[in-house]
Amino acid sequence: MSSRKITYTAAAAATLLASAYIYRQCSCTKSSTKAPLAEKNQLGATVSNSKAFVPDSSWVALPLTDIKTLSPDTKRFTFQLPQEDQVSGLTVASALLTKFITPKGSNVIRPYTPVTDLNKKGSFDLVIKVYPEGKMTNHIFNLKLNETLLFKGPLLKFDYPKNTFNEITLLGAGTGITPLYQILTSILSDPDQQPNTKINLLYGNKTPQDILLKPELDELQKKFSDTFKVTYFVDQLNNDLEYNGELGYISKDYLKKSMLEPKSTKNQKIFICGPPPFMNCYSGPKASPKEQGELSGILKDLGYTSEQVFKF
Incomplete structure (x- = not known):
């Protein structure tokens, strides 16, 4: 199944039915009250003056x-x-x-x-x-x-080296956006990195309503349109929202046309994060929380190597 570029209104959306995004993406089997501050946390451990979390720190x-x-x-x-x-x-x-x-x-x-x-x-x-x-x-x-x-x-999780990659692809689904968003915002907020790194985010969800951090992502794309592009993919449409993006999963053909060739002379990196069916389809699962495991799935089929792909 391939993706189609579309802009849907509520009337058009009401006629479409589909299964959940992450399970059919491919055939590869209040106001707040401020709490008091303290020099020590509630477990009694002293915290750093400038950083709340440091290596080997307590809970x-x-x-x-x-x-x-x-x-x-x-x-x-x-x-x-x-x-x-x-x-x-x-x-x-x-x-x-x-x-x-x-x-x-x-x-x-x-x-x-x-x-x-x-x-x-x-x-x-x-x-x-x-x-x-x-x-x-x-x-x-x-x-x-x-x-x-x-x-x-x-x-x-990944010791990111500044100004190393010419092009980055962020491939995510659902709450898998969170580590990808951390990478994205860190690069775009750094004037030494932002002009030199092109970032392409491909982000899949079940419906437009499920797209997390969309206002933030849209604002970043507007502000940094020369180096950052986001494309949304949904499996089905809401009947109450307009949507400008792709209908369907992130297909092999779409990846092939939107990413650098695996053997490109430009230094590229692919970061991927999502639920298990998503990972299994595109990159294969991690071997353990600390081990990447073998690369498989669509990215391997397209010719990318383990050195080019990092799994969160």
Whole structure:
């Protein structure tokens, strides 16, 4: 199935039905209350004066200060750092570990990538989708303002080398946008990198309503149109939204025409992140949280190598 460039209105959208995006993309089988600040977090661990998270740091209990609904199953959560003049301490590309302790005393730990500017002081945001059986996602969705969640980090995923890649392709689906967004905003906000790096984001979702961070992405494309392009892909259309993008999955043919040739003399990198069916289709799964594993799927079929592709 190939994608078609379209602009749909509500009337046209009402006639279209399709299955969920990530499962048919290819045939490859309130106002907030400010919480008090302190020199020590709620576990008693002293924090850095300038960075909230440093290597080998202890778990830090941070209060939830704001919640915004982004889609029917996804929200943006703002957590306050211990000090107003602190940054998170994360670098590109890194995440934070979250933890809570169940009533039975077991630990539930999950990684999440903040979507705020790494230089932002005082707080950071997480974009999280709730899953029916997700222990951590349900715990976070049930948090009330000023209640706390345990954090630890930074968890480095990819040590991004500045001014190394001439062209970057960001290939994502659903909440897989979060680490890709961190890379994107870090490059575009750096005047030493932005003019020298072309970035192409291909972002798939079930419906236009499910596209996360769309206002931010559209604004970045408008501001940096010379070096950044975003293309949206959806599996089906809402009956109440206009949509300007592609209908269908990110096809092999679309990738072939929109990306540099695998053997191009330009230095390129492909970053990919999404749910398991998406990863299986395009790159193959990671071998483990710390190991990339063998490259497979559409990207391998197109001739790209493991050195050119990084899986989040």
